[in-house]
Amino acid sequence: MTGLDQVDEVLAALADPMRRRVLDGLAARGEATATGLAGELPVSRQAVVQHLSVLEKAGLVSSRRSGRERRYRVEPQRLDATARWMARVAATWDARLDVIRRLAESPDPKPSPSTTASPTARPPR
Amino acid sequence: MTGLDQVDEVLAALADPMRRRVLDGLAARGEATATGLAGELPVSRQAVVQHLSVLEKAGLVSSRRSGRERRYRVEPQRLDATARWMARVAATWDARLDVIRRLAESPDPKPSPSTTASPTARPPR
């Protein structure tokens, strides 16, 4: 539902520090070109272009041509969606831990053979 | 404030698909060993161990020895914190876009030389 491969792309995109710096610069300027951003980054213009390409495929950035230059700007939706996905997963984990703690504290007569394999609820895809 | 390098580690950890599968398995079982998880994954036990190591350094997973085996379990806090960080950034971007839209619609007498370099508010570190 939450586009699981979208999440994949976003996470992969955000994983790179330089890419986050590009995003920072972009968010600060509001709108900028590759060469402009490269001006205050320790890498070549082409590197920035490639990063922006990845970011755009991930939906974190959009671009449009304006004359002989290409303007980029940040795109919050995907990021927000990913944030919500992440919060949901965290909540699932939390619930899972509660179950474990309850089992541990309960005066359980069955010591359970080996693994704590419990065929209970499975987290959403 | 939100541990910027913690965010870095978490994002880097989550970027790998196999690593997310490990987390999935772990969350499903509630608690598991490396060999146990490797049983239902298409990689070797050692691969799983290395992934778990990364995840633990990122604070997404904790472990304790129990006899001759090491039990892992998911740790929601860091993930939740990262989710909140991400939501905050998304909100910042959103605000930034609002400013741009306002500037674009306003009957601006100044055509602004070249770049849309606006020395306004800077997003939090």
Add this chain to the structure above:
DNA sequence: GTTACGTGCAACCCCAGGCTTGCACGTCTG
């Protein structure tokens, strides 16, 4: 004791991807 199982360490292979350089094309300015 011996056997079996799970772990931890180390060396190694291999490829994705981050970055560079070089060049050609399109667009604005004089």
Add this chain to the structure above:
DNA sequence: CAGACGTGCAAGCCTGGGGTTGCACGTAAC
């Protein structure tokens, strides 16, 4: 028109890290 600027490919380099295999040690079961 010529020149300057920004972009868009393409090829190439090189390191990081995901994966494997092999082995030695500690712990449990027999």
